[in-house]
Amino acid sequence: xxxxxxxxxxxxxxxxxxxxxxxxxxxxxxxxxxxxxxxxxxxxxxxxxxxxxxxxxxxxxxxxxxxxxxxxxxxxxxxxxxxxxxxxxxxxxxxxxxxxxxxxxxxxxxxxxxxxx
Amino acid sequence: xxxxxxxxxxxxxxxxxxxxxxxxxxxxxxxxxxxxxxxxxxxxxxxxxxxxxxxxxxxxxxxxxxxxxxxxxxxxxxxxxxxxxxxxxxxxxxxxxxxxxxxxxxxxxxxxxxxxx
Numbered sequence: 001x002x003x004x005x006x007x008x009x010x011x012x013x014x015x016x017x018x019x020x021x022x023x024x025x026x027x028x029x030x031x032x033x034x035x036x037x038x039x040x041x042x043x044x045x046x047x048x049x050x051x052x053x054x055x056x057x058x059x060x061x062x063x064x065x066x067x068x069x070x071x072x073x074x075x076x077x078x079x080x081x082x083x084x085x086x087x088x089x090x091x092x093x094x095x096x097x098x099x100x101x102x103x104x105x106x107x108x109x110x111x112x113x114x115x116x117x
Numbered sequence: 118x119x120x121x122x123x124x125x126x127x128x129x130x131x132x133x134x135x136x137x138x139x140x141x142x143x144x145x146x147x148x149x150x151x152x153x154x155x156x157x158x159x160x161x162x163x164x165x166x167x168x169x170x171x172x173x174x175x176x177x178x179x180x181x182x183x184x185x186x187x188x189x190x191x192x193x194x195x196x197x198x199x200x201x202x203x204x205x206x207x208x209x210x211x212x213x214x215x216x217x218x219x220x221x222x223x224x225x226x227x228x229x230x231x232x233x234x
Contacts, residue, residue, distance in 0.1 A: 004191040026168045026194050026214065027146070051143045053212075055190070073172070074121040077143050095170075097143065097214075 007033055007055060011093050013117055020096055020104055021117040032096040036088040043106030048099050050078040057092030124150055124172060128210050130234055137213055137221055138234040147231065149213040153205040160223030165216050167195040174209030
């Protein structure tokens with residue numbers, strides 16, 4: 001990596017929702033930006049925590065027993081194994097960090113293909 | 118972790134420069150906020166990449182062969198083993214991610230004590 005990575009410039013290169021783009025890597029993890037809108041599926045990741053930072057807009061991370069609401073500049077880490085469902089009532093932009101190869105849906109069969117931009 | 122972590126609220130709880138505060142953990146890493154001003158020391162981390170995201174202000178990450186300038190919403194990952202020196206000409210606020218226990222100076226003798234807020 002030769003220069004700074006500008007997250008807004010990376011986000012401006014695509015429109016698709018729920019399709020994370022890897023902008024760099026860090027200690028075996030993908031650092032990703034994603035645009036989200038609507039309800040994702042319920043899922044969990046048995047082997048990794050799930051890092052969310054809201055860059056723009058807001059999301060709810062629904063857990064089975066409560067909902068965590070996040071706005072810009074707010075972080076939540078879903079512990080490994082905990083079922084969750086991200087929901088965005090309007091388009092939101094997120095920074096995600098997950099080990100390289102983690103399926104975003106928790107299931108390789110339905111996961112979005114990892115794309116590097 | 119029961120609720121969202123608001124990075125600006127965490128940053129408002131302290132003034133000290135170059136003294137990272139851990140706001141949560143993720144896959145064995147500390148997720149930290151830090152206020153920086155002036156020149157840090159030259160150092161490297163032999164066993165970990167070094168993740169920087171600028172939340173406010175700007176910094177230069179000096180490398181031995183060039184300088185990477187970062188503004189708000191910009192990321193740079195210094196690869197493990199690469200010597201670097203962060204410099205902030207005005208106060209800047211950063212999000213850092215490093216494995217729990219990593220000395221911020223690259224040297225346990227001079228490292229800032231990790232503080233959780």
